[in-house]
Amino acid sequence: MASRLEGKVALVTGGTSGIGAGAVRRLAAEGAKVVFTGSKADIGEALAGEVGGLFVSHRVEDAAAWPALIEAVMGAYGRLDIAFANAGTEQGDASIEDVSIEGWSRLIGINQTGVMLTVQHAIRAMAKNEGATGAIIINSSMNAARPLGNYVTYSTTKAAVVALAKSAAVYCGQKKYRIRVNAILPGVVETDLIRNIMESMPDPAAVRAIYEGMAPLNRMARVEEVAGLVAYLASDEAAFVSGAEITIDGATTAGMMGV
Amino acid sequence: MGKLDGRVALVTGGLRGIGLAIATRFVAEGAQVLLADLDADGSEAVGAALAGLGDQAAYISANVTDEASWHAIAEHMRSAYGAAHILVNNAGIDLTGAVESLSLEAWRRIMAVNVDGVFLGTRALVPLMAQSGADIAGGASIINVSSIMGIVGYSEVSAYNASKGAVRLFTKGIAIEFATKRMPIRANSLHPGFVKTPLLNAGFQRWVDKGFAQKPEDLVAAMEGATPIGRLAEPSELAGPAVFLASEDASYVTGAELVVDGGWTAQ
Numbered sequence: 462m463a464s465r466l467e468g469k470v471a472l473v474t475g476g477t478s479g480i481g482a483g484a485v486r487r488l489a490a491e492g493a494k495v496v497f498t499g500s501k502a503d504i505g506e507a508l509a510g511e512v513g514g515l516f517v518s519h520r521v522e523d524a525a526a527w528p529a530l531i532e533a534v535m536g537a538y539g540r541l542d543i544a545f546a547n548a549g550t551e552q553g554d555a556s557i558e559d560v561s562i563e564g565w566s567r568l569i570g571i572n573q574t575g576v577m578l579t580v581q582h583a584i585r586a587m588a589k590n591e592g593a594t595g596a597i598i599i600n601s602s603m604n605a606a607r608p609l610g611n612y613v614t615y616s617t618t619k620a621a622v623v624a625l626a627k628s629a630a631v632y633c634g635q636k637k638y639r640i641r642v643n644a645i646l647p648g649v650v651e652t653d654l655i656r657n658i659m660e661s662m663p664d665p666a667a668v669r670a671i672y673e674g675m676a677p678l679n680r681m682a683r684v685e686e687v688a689g690l691v692a693y694l695a696s697d698e699a700a701f702v703s704g705a706e707i708t709i710d711g712a713t714t715a716g717m718m719g720v
Numbered sequence: 721m722g723k724l725d726g727r728v729a730l731v732t733g734g735l736r737g738i739g740l741a742i743a744t745r746f747v748a749e750g751a752q753v754l755l756a757d758l759d760a761d762g763s764e765a766v767g768a769a770l771a772g773l774g775d776q777a778a779y780i781s782a783n784v785t786d787e788a789s790w791h792a793i794a795e796h797m798r799s800a801y802g803a804a805h806i807l808v809n810n811a812g813i814d815l816t817g818a819v820e821s822l823s824l825e826a827w828r829r830i831m832a833v834n835v836d837g838v839f840l841g842t843r844a845l846v847p848l849m850a851q852s853g854a855d856i857a858g859g860a861s862i863i864n865v866s867s868i869m870g871i872v873g874y875s876e877v878s879a880y881n882a883s884k885g886a887v888r889l890f891t892k893g894i895a896i897e898f899a900t901k902r903m904p905i906r907a908n909s910l911h912p913g914f915v916k917t918p919l920l921n922a923g924f925q926r927w928v929d930k931g932f933a934q935k936p937e938d939l940v941a942a943m944e945g946a947t948p949i950g951r952l953a954e955p956s957e958l959a960g961p962a963v964f965l966a967s968e969d970a971s972y973v974t975g976a977e978l979v980v981d982g983g984w985t986a987q
Contacts, residue, residue, distance in 0.1 A: 631983055631987050637950060678974060686971050700957050704981075707978060714975070715896055716975075
């Protein structure tokens with residue numbers, strides 16, 4: 462594996478499963494020291510051992526716990542160069558007609574406020590680097606562009622964080638920080654979460670076919686494929702890429718068919 | 721080990737600017753690169769480019785608006801390499817001016833180079849790429865160089881806007897087409913912002929000639945000030961994004977737009 466990220470320190474929120482875990486592995490493989498968060502301590506510790514990184518038990522929406530998380534990063538590795546604002550969920554979401562205020566508020570907290578806190582604390586830490594350098598990647602979704610009828614909060618938060626990425630990118634420019642902020646918009650990714658959903662259905666094969674058929678490419682993305690995009694955006698290869706939203710969806714949203 | 725080991729690439733407009741920068745990185749990543757441009761074989765620019773790129777690069781004189789040129793390119797790739805994995809439709813020209821002042825001839829010229837050229841290149845190489853793409857991780861990759869001017873409008877740039885917008889949506893159309901037909905070719909558009917290229921310099925000089933600024937440097941300063949990152953891009957900064965789109969790392973990326981503009985269109 463090319464060592465594009467040698468000497469860099471990365472923070473990944475929601476790093477114990479799915480795209481987050483894939484990113485932890487890929488960033489580490491490219492030479493970065495990786496700190497990652499999550500709530501499943503046993504899985505987190507195992508992954509930390511595997512990649513030689515640091516797991517911190519932390520909920521992304523817990524504003525009061527953010528300074529301690531950044532202190533843990535600084536204490537372990539002394540700096541922060543890369544932040545992947547990945548933690549997110551669709552659990553408890555519903556349609557606009559049915560969504561509860563509790564469900565709505567909980568998802569806004571994790572998917573939107575959590576991303577804001579990640580980007581805010583990352584920028585504050587990266588501003589201390591010589592030349593105020595850094596790369597921040599926000600995990601949005603193709604549903605930012607093509608919202609889902611039965612997931613109103615998820616769709617809304619994923620669109621919101623694209624605007625957040627652009628606002629933060631423009632702000633960093635105004636402040637002469639060399640911190641880039643970009644959003645990625647994955648299509649359906651074959652994570653454990655999606656596998657569990659498929660397996661919980663009466664006809665898993667039929668559900669799999671529906672997920673695969675969403676993309677003209679006729680398959681789901683692999684976690685490793687999204688991690689490849691994250692690693693590219695984190696690297697100096699993307700030095701002029703900021704404020705961008707990058708779709709990785711096997712052409713799902715390239716057409717007008719919706720999802 | 722390079723990210724593009726074993727791949728064969730064609731880069732149009734390969735003698736200067738973004739095209740040459742992409743070709744240079746492709747060679748460094750292990751690809752065989754065929755440059756296409758308008759110069760005759762043996763011109764000074766061809767000699768300089770090939771001297772810089774070494775044995776992994778070759779040149780073919782071609783006009784992207786000309787079907788016969790594309791036939792010759794496809795035949796050459798088939799006979800010389802037996803493969804085509806990466807097509808970078810980069811050749812392009814600009815056109816500025818008040819819409820009521822544009823001649824139909826100039827309009828047709830920019831459409832011919834920027835739009836016909838991308839269509840003809842795609843049409844000419846897809847059969848070979850469909851074969852070659854099956855042998856390479858991540859599949860074959862078409863990278864169509866659009867522009868941020870293919871996403872947002874700009875005063876007195878309407879013809880260029882139209883041509884680059886066409887490239888953007890042509891790319892999505894072929895991406896869906898190849899994917900649904902299970903052809904191992906991905907297609908994406910690359911959208912540079914303001915890049916320090918000969919094309920940009922020529923454009924700035926025209927603005928100066930028209931009296932919009934006293935000297936090109938003033939326009940550069942204005943563009944830098946209006947770009948969140950605070951500077952123009954070096955051509956080499958478009959090469960990393962092109963390598964990504966061409967490589968296995970982008971195996972699920974198709975029909976997408978990669979904007980490389982230092983935050984210009986985020987504002």
